[in-house]
Amino acid sequence: MLLEERMKLARSAGTAPYAICGDLTLKKIVATRPSTKARLANIDGVNQHLVTRYGDHLLQSIQQLSKQLDLSLDGAAAVEASQANNNCKAYTITKQPKDLPPAKYGAWKMWQEDGLSAEKIANFPGRSAPIKVNTVLGYVLDAAREGCVVDWTRLFNEIGLTQEIAANIQAAILKVGSKDKLKPIKEELPEEVDYTHIKAWLTMQDLGMSTEVIPSSNQHSKQHSNGTEESERAAVAYLSEEERNRTERPVPEKTEASLFGDSPRKRQKVEVSEQGAGSSLEITEASLLDWIQNFENGVTLSDILKHFNGSTEATAIDLLSCIESEFLIFKKNNLYKLM
Structure with a gap:
């Protein structure tokens, strides 16, 4: 019944159901049946975005469905499940998950708890031989899949994953028709999108995370001294109507903004009409x-x-x-x- 409520939310928001929350998180919500936002936020897998945007609707649905099924809210079973979730959170920080090899757990611990960058971990003096930076980042993502806490904002900033790159990856997966193998997906993407970007995006999907936690390109610090006019227009093309109005600048008629990088073979273009943001049409x-x-x-x-x-x-x-x-x-x- 709650799956149906999630589908209704997804339709009204114009997004995919998994973007609201994953199935596993939904099962935990059902097990605990929270009555307040505070108790909803305390459930493992529930992020602030879910609580802020969909919390009221979810709590109302939980209350109504529980009443129909004669189930109590925040009952003994719910408290027990909540405590189990809290114990799980503590476990992922202090103990090594059963299915996570020592090398991966050690890399995650140095990155998450010690605050070292992937580059420093890859070239750590105690190693017999250096490893690749992307290998370290892969270890961190594997740890996240096993339940270890990860500072996602810091990770996305370190690997350079933005909303635009995420959109490119999602489009490539839809074109390939499968996410089982990474190579076909990589071949549909610009050179600057690497395997770590793809793995990070897939990990988010598997964990039921919302893509809104990924920074947009204008939030991410770019290391190029001279950005091209085309890349600036591409960033504006991704802004909401309200943001475009705030950053409005004159553009030539039929200006082209590349959405898929500089590769001539792989990029798609959007024409920005001279009428500007006033004639924009939202998709529903x-x-x-x-x-x-x-x-x-x-x-x-x-x-x-x-x-x-x-x-x-x-x-x-x-x-x-x-x-x-x-x-x-x-x-x-x-x-x-x-x-």
């Missing part, structure tokens, strides 16, 4: 389905982004994935069509 489930039915042969992702120019690519892809899972549309040969 109803508007998308209504628009697609006008195209018997289907539409591409580029067509969708061009038409719904008030929404980011990540938002569009999330909504497409959600609607596909409900069998309202299908994708064939990179074209989206109504079922």
